[in-house]
Amino acid sequence: MKIHIKNGRLVDPKNAVDTVQDVFIAAGKVVAIGTAPGDFHANRVIDANSLVVCPGFVDLSVRLREPGLEYKATLESEMNAAVAGGVTSFACPPDTDPPLDEPGLVEMLKHRAKNLNQANVYPIGALTQGLQGKRLTEMAELNDAGCVVFGQPDGLLPDLRVLMQAMNYAATFNFSVWLRPQEINLTNHGVAHDGEVATRLGLPTVPVCAETIALSNIILLAQETGVRVHICRVSSAEGIMMISAAKQQGLPITCDVTINHIHLSEMDIGFFDSNCHMMPPLRSANDREALRKGLFDGVIDAICSDHAPVDEDAKLLPFGQSEMGAMGVELLLPLTLKWGMEMNLPMIEILAKITYEPAQILGVAAGHLSVGSAADLCIFDPEYYWQVTPSAILSQGKNTPFLGMELPGGIRYTLVNGHVVYGKSV
Amino acid sequence: MINRNPQLNENGVLQHLLTTEGLPVSVLLQILDTAESFVGVTERDVKKIPLLRGKSIFNLFFESSTRTRTTFEIAAKRLSADVINLNVAVSAQTKGETLLDTVDNLSAMNADMFVVRHMQSGAAHLIANHVQSDIHVINAGDGRHAHPTQALLDMFTIRRYKRDFHNLRVAIIGDILHSRVARSQIHALTTLGVPEVRVIAPKTLLPRMVERLGVHIYHDMAKGLKNIDVLMMLRLQKERMQTANLPSFEEYFKYYGLTPEKLSLARPDAIVMHPGPMNRGVEIDSGVADGKQSVILPQVKFGIAVRMAVMSILAGNQA
Numbered sequence: 001m002k003i004h005i006k007n008g009r010l011v012d013p014k015n016a017v018d019t020v021q022d023v024f025i026a027a028g029k030v031v032a033i034g035t036a037p038g039d040f041h042a043n044r045v046i047d048a049n050s051l052v053v054c055p056g057f058v059d060l061s062v063r064l065r066e067p068g069l070e071y072k073a074t075l076e077s078e079m080n081a082a083v084a085g086g087v088t089s090f091a092c093p094p095d096t097d098p099p100l101d102e103p104g105l106v107e108m109l110k111h112r113a114k115n116l117n118q119a120n121v122y123p124i125g126a127l128t129q130g131l132q133g134k135r136l137t138e139m140a141e142l143n144d145a146g147c148v149v150f151g152q153p154d155g156l157l158p159d160l161r162v163l164m165q166a167m168n169y170a171a172t173f174n175f176s177v178w179l180r181p182q183e184i185n186l187t188n189h190g191v192a193h194d195g196e197v198a199t200r201l202g203l204p205t206v207p208v209c210a211e212t213i214a215l216s217n218i219i220l221l222a223q224e225t226g227v228r229v230h231i232c233r234v235s236s237a238e239g240i241m242m243i244s245a246a247k248q249q250g251l252p253i254t255c256d257v258t259i260n261h262i263h264l265s266e267m268d269i270g271f272f273d274s275n276c277h278m279m280p281p282l283r284s285a286n287d288r289e290a291l292r293k294g295l296f297d298g299v300i301d302a303i304c305s306d307h308a309p310v311d312e313d314a315k316l317l318p319f320g321q322s323e324m325g326a327m328g329v330e331l332l333l334p335l336t337l338k339w340g341m342e343m344n345l346p347m348i349e350i351l352a353k354i355t356y357e358p359a360q361i362l363g364v365a366a367g368h369l370s371v372g373s374a375a376d377l378c379i380f381d382p383e384y385y386w387q388v389t390p391s392a393i394l395s396q397g398k399n400t401p402f403l404g405m406e407l408p409g410g411i412r413y414t415l416v417n418g419h420v421v422y423g424k425s426v
Numbered sequence: 427m428i429n430r431n432p433q434l435n436e437n438g439v440l441q442h443l444l445t446t447e448g449l450p451v452s453v454l455l456q457i458l459d460t461a462e463s464f465v466g467v468t469e470r471d472v473k474k475i476p477l478l479r480g481k482s483i484f485n486l487f488f489e490s491s492t493r494t495r496t497t498f499e500i501a502a503k504r505l506s507a508d509v510i511n512l513n514v515a516v517s518a519q520t521k522g523e524t525l526l527d528t529v530d531n532l533s534a535m536n537a538d539m540f541v542v543r544h545m546q547s548g549a550a551h552l553i554a555n556h557v558q559s560d561i562h563v564i565n566a567g568d569g570r571h572a573h574p575t576q577a578l579l580d581m582f583t584i585r586r587y588k589r590d591f592h593n594l595r596v597a598i599i600g601d602i603l604h605s606r607v608a609r610s611q612i613h614a615l616t617t618l619g620v621p622e623v624r625v626i627a628p629k630t631l632l633p634r635m636v637e638r639l640g641v642h643i644y645h646d647m648a649k650g651l652k653n654i655d656v657l658m659m660l661r662l663q664k665e666r667m668q669t670a671n672l673p674s675f676e677e678y679f680k681y682y683g684l685t686p687e688k689l690s691l692a693r694p695d696a697i698v699m700h701p702g703p704m705n706r707g708v709e710i711d712s713g714v715a716d717g718k719q720s721v722i723l724p725q726v727k728f729g730i731a732v733r734m735a736v737m738s739i740l741a742g743n744q745a
Contacts, residue, residue: 194634195634195635196634196635196638198633198634199633199634199635199636199638199639200447200609200638200639201547201548201571202547202568202569202570202571202572202606202609203547203548203569203570203571204570205634207634271431271432271548271551272547272548272551272552313524316524316526316552316556317524317525317546317552318525318544318546318547318548318549318552318568318569319546319547319548320546320547320548320569321546
């Protein structure tokens, strides 16, 4: 299959490209940019006039809910949702049932995902067995099975001795460790930011110090062990300052933020909207401003969707009993664009946060469009606004605080390995 | 997204009573004035009026309660409604039925009104958003969030004894952090124009940024009680020792328990209130609870009139 994408505005952050240029694809790879190779005869021509052509998006956290939690979502539904959102590569957290702590489970997931022939799935291996925080997993074996990084993504940090050993062991093989900083002893049954709204609504809280104390431990242990650390889902202004200081010291630390936290605050909980029940909690308006600025300044490297489809019944409960999380893989581009436009950033800098930067963090050869690289790309209309409604979302989870809102960015085509895996005519 | 205050309908008329927060002064006064007319009823020989004849009121208590449930039941019966008491804590929910399934089932039995108590903040809002528009919901306490009828009966009591809200200093004393009563009292007091509301408690019993609710924070009873007209005591739960909020009842009583000596620091005509049930010797000394400044028993009596008022206003059968 040879594809010629013509007249599109090619935006490739890694190669500092933002011009109208044609892209030529053959045998799953980009074979030329600008002018066609001599013997090129396209089977298909895609007219991308007035559309942006860019690397497919790389999302650092998409929950597929497989194995074990298929009532919330399935591999098929969420893989469809991902490509509908222009996402061609993503990391999936190990918080499945059972957790991704054995090579067999990882191989099965990779195999099933591969058969669907859609986005590239990169499972995050469990750092400890059963995510229990007691014993190390077989990281090298898991790596052979397809895990590229290791983590304890739902904030269940092991005790400090086990964490240090896990970091040391991961550093042996040069694996990076992904952690969401949250001290469990300060979290307890907390469901909201320890601020004005939780005080008003009488909700149990997660204080900022639950994040900063955990962060402080992680940073000191990163220094001690030399492991590469990725901080998942920073949520507070204080947390950003600590990460900024650690980066200035030269520590190999990166971090991400979710699409929700750069647009919403505790105020959006309103009258107990359970779609705003997420972890880390939506924090104050000041924290949100610091996250937006941290992303702008580059202290925060990437934006992720933290996609967590939840079935409707699990959200139709009192706030504190409702299941946490928001779907978001289809909102990654729209909410990233919205942030970038509000910050007056050029397209190339906006898209870096969901293409090349997260690809670097994940350590995979994705997120750019060079001659010879895999033809994973996305074609979208930046001027197109659409309303977030349950029927407009392909994910099995319809749980998002953005329901009803109009957002920019309409995906027209998504290609993985040179195949059109999503196409939408206007 | 839910933007409108869910307890008022499109015309700003009270549809449910979920919280005192955001209620207009006019609605609060309407409830208090209506309650005045019912106080007499409760003192008559024949204590029934036919305002809610034929209406079904479901007392839906997911958390055990004797006093509040009983006063709602009495209030409903005095208005001639049919009252059905459901102690859900030991029935459907333990069989795995969800909160909204329970509500749907009872709605199918032609309920006109639900009186709901639940251990989770926001439960009453969830139910109010779910039921058909002709069903009314009264929040009888949700988690730490709100207990509006308690706050309204407290306002009624204050007005009875102090006449005017606009020249009062009120102190709320005790476990503000875990108290739905305190939150509802604060919103009611500030809305009714009380110029100074204080909270007095150790830091472990105060929620973050509580000053944003419009109160002044005190940690010392001697300072906090100075010039106070109304003292609103809160119940202290035993669990607070286990959750490391406090070291012991004894130390709490010594520093924050209301004794005749501490009461003497307030204005000489100050009144003392308590939502009950009291822990004598923990948050309040018997000498105060039974003393001449205590209005704790009148509070209970007014509670019935206030709940009658809320029910009759919601049912659209205002006297």
